[in-house]
Amino acid sequence: MRELITENVNPISSGKSLSLNEQAYLAFRHKLITLRYKPGEYLNTAQVMDDLEIGRTPINQAIHRLATEGLLQIIPRKGVMVAPLSIDDALELIEVRLVNETLCVELASKKVSDVHIHQLHGMNQQIGSACEARDREKMMLLDREFHQVLANIAGNSRLSDILSVIHAQAQRFWATTLSNVEHMDEVITEHNEIIEALKSGDTRRATEAARAHIYSFKRTLLSA
Template structure:
């Protein structure tokens, strides 16, 4: 992998995972030291992240991880409702029993906000749950959009699940989505997805507000 791409992926992950929190100041030199990668690939990576809207740049001063605004949260979750509803409804006509069984297994996984390992496990499980449904839609581009939105939302969700334990409600909501897909009831699918994603939006927005991290 080219060094510039490696620097980009590592730095992007640091932002999306919350390792570099919103509004934190960084410099090229600090990232060079942190990643042990040369200045030129780091500079190229940072320019890409500016174009993506994950970094702001101030000439002669350096970079800042972009703030999270209320509209950022609301816009992203609204898009998730639209795309994940479409993906789940398409998946209902195509998904096989093995995938449904795997979704049921994943639905049983919650998390403990005081246990970092359980949270990391949950983040991976949640990503796999939504990815299985997206891929089962049979629409490659739609699946790419669903996964991109989930990636962008990682830095929101990371903060939200640290605030308190919503693990049981997530389990209930994931199971409702699986049951609706299994039944092939398109209205039930739309409702289950809407409840799950909108609940996530409210939790995230409230958590960010309480942490004074919502611009």
């Protein structure tokens, strides 16, 4: 169980002592984000318990938490269903991302340090290595960490919580585009644009780079 959970949680949190409830939530969310559990699929609680090697109570708590985040739907008299994906949902999500992620980068541009820049560059290099290896899941985990670090630099805990939910939802859509090698390369280039803008202290350039990153996702999604 420990190996499975350590592999699937956000790397930022993996160094912390996590409760069983938090482990269940993170491991369950990982399977939803990476589409191990397919959109529209009904889930049997016993099967999820077996998959994650975690007991019923933490799994039930994770289900309710993930339902509030829009990743699961609790259907009366039927059970739990993985939230379907639709283009309309994706377009709404993109609108929300544009507002919140550009705010995140704007705040980060005023607080970023050389240490942060080094950290972001290192993470993006790891994403590049995962891209070359065609390791989709590792790339997704590292991308999640990259954006979480940006949120941490911004230093607004409420915004960070909002972005965590938004990014989890967005990654389910992104997972459908990761067979597009060209888009995977674009993601790395776009991250570098954000990093270089932050390094230069140019807030306007940084927020424009963040918008370009989101619009790139939109174009790829609509052309898939």
